Amino acid sequence: MNKIIEKNISGKKVLGFFIVTNLVYAFMLMVTIPKTMAFSNGLKLLDMMPTGYDFNYVNKLFSTLGENGRETYLINQIPVDMIYPLLFGISYCLLMAYFLKKINKLKSPFSYLCLLPILAAIADYLENLGIIKMLTSYPNYTETTVTIASMFSVIKSISTSIYFITLLVILILLGIKSLKKTSSTI
Template sequence: MKRLTKFIDKNISGKKVLGLFILTNVVYTFMLTVTIPKTMEFSNGMKLLDMMPTGYDLDYVRELFSLLGENGRLTYLNNQIPVDMIYPLLFGLSYYLLLGYLLKKLNKLNSVYNFLCLLPIIAGIADYLENIGIIVMLKNYPELTEVAVKSTSSFSLIKSISTSIFFIVLIAVLIALGIKVLNRKTI
């Protein structure tokens, strides 16, 4: 825990946190507006595996990859996945430091709450493992295995659960910080 706190303390200037937050969200916006739609042009409305927070099964992956066709699978592999290999690092680091910054403002960084900063790191690692699984499946298509699909789907679930919990925590911390600021103004 002390290493975690020390790293956050060393790296949480407001400018650094804001810069990383902006960069992270620029990359995310690029994926949402460019690479994902470009790939989905081939999917006949089916969601990409990255966008399935509750997971997927072998039949879904087979149908999606079939609909994507060779051009769609190549677009997924060569356009969407490379950008999504940058995003998890940015997400993990940016939101790790953001939560640390906010916890420090609440004087809670040196408490048990600092472990919550690890949630975006867990989500980022799960995103990388999900991406690796998708790459393997895209490269091996049409030879898809139940094991590859289930393990990749599990990482998708871990990513979505840890991300959801993180954003709930972030909202709670922002509310607590807002209350602290309001209480300070009324004193």
């Protein structure tokens, strides 16, 4: 895995993946999520609930969405959200590796931090599969399906949060390293 990452952490590749990933994310935030939420009467969509949800919330949301809203969720939001996790996993894995290399920590146990966005992506896919199952079987989905989908929502949000906190720490370390390098050349 490290060899694949090392071959792909040129600044241009990392930036390219980062831009494409965030364009897809922006499209979801500005188009598919609002289009779906137009039917939700202010209720959050399941994939936007970092602390998870329960059976009663899903019933309330799906009932409020109505047939058109559930179809919009399934036909508009979910397909884009099946592309995004792959892009997120690759892009942010490479971004972490890029900055770890800058602080000379890529060939260390810190390289495992590159797996956090991949874990988040896998959890996002499993969450999406649960949402698809619930949407297609409405109103006959089980509490177990809701619990499992919710669990993957929480795993996705925890791994994403840990990733961004870690990335921030690494960027701070890189800034300190750059300041030290600059002050030693003055």
